[in-house]
Amino acid sequence: MRVIVNQVEYELPKESVITDALSLIEAKPPYAVAVNLHFVPKTKHGEYLLNENDQLEVIAPVTGG
Structure with missing residues (x-):
């Protein structure tokens, strides 16, 4: 299946x-992870089934000053 x-x-x-x-x-x-612009808690990553054409964003925290 294709995912982005x-x-x-x-x-x-x-x-x-x-x-x-x-x-x-x-x-x-x-x-942090969002699927189709909806945040998914880390506790759900192992059970959240992906679908064809889902779009995932994996976002790392940014620090600075």
């Missing part, structure tokens, strides 16, 4: 969850 992660297209098997997509892009914590 941070504006890049990827292929994942059907029945994939957010943690599968995070592994694919080798995401390093800390980060």
Whole structure:
């Protein structure tokens, strides 16, 4: 199935969850995840089923001063 992660297209098997997509892009914590512009808590990443053409945004915190 096709999903878009941070504006890049990827292929994942059907029945994939957010943690599968995070592994694919080798995401390093800390980060927040939104699917189709809706925040998904970290506690739900392992059970949130992705659908064809879902758009994920993996957002790292920004620090500065």
